[in-house]
Amino acid sequence: ELKVEQNPLFLSMQEGKNYTIYCNYSTTSDRLYWYRQDPGKSLESLFVLLSNGAVKQEGRLMASLDTKARLSTLHITAAVHDLSATYFCAVALLYGGATNKLIFGTGTLLAVQP
């Protein structure tokens, strides 16, 4: 059974600081997704990581994937309040054929303090 673990579960950080969220998964996968969720809202796709060593950056967020270690990281640079949200990683499995079944981590609630 595929398990996806994120840590930390809760992260309080000051504006301007850097931090990293970790996503470990228990079985082989070649696709990993990062999503953002604001309170009471839907999920917004941030990054799609498709291969070992993949690195993607958007603004103050950078995501990477190490398929050998079964680890993805989401690095936050010089945090600002607008980044406060819950961040989920999701690992893709083929399921019933071509369908892209996602197994979600429990999420990391990020609170950026002024």
Add this chain to the structure above:
Amino acid sequence: DGGITQSPKYLFRKEGQNVTLSCEQNLNHDAMYWYRQDPGQGLRLIYYSQIVNDFQKGDIAEGYSVSREKKESFPLTVTSAQKNPTAFYLCASRDQGSGNQPQHFGDGTRLSIL
């Protein structure tokens, strides 16, 4: 604009009652999904459909039913057999022909028991 529309936004269920959550997409996506999100947790897959008139159980299908009579629509019925229906329900869709694109999510329906 293309997107996924879920309705209603809030729904209350009485004991012994079945309720149906609507999900409509105009993205021309083949695959559609229903997820359940409990407070402080990640998403769990209830049902998914790869094509019209076909659907498969996810990890927590008991107490739920779906139909896929049209490509655009994938309604979810929460039956009286689901003893703990209070949760946030998210519908998603994906273009399976476009490689590794992420799932796109609707804004969700929050279901509570009266």
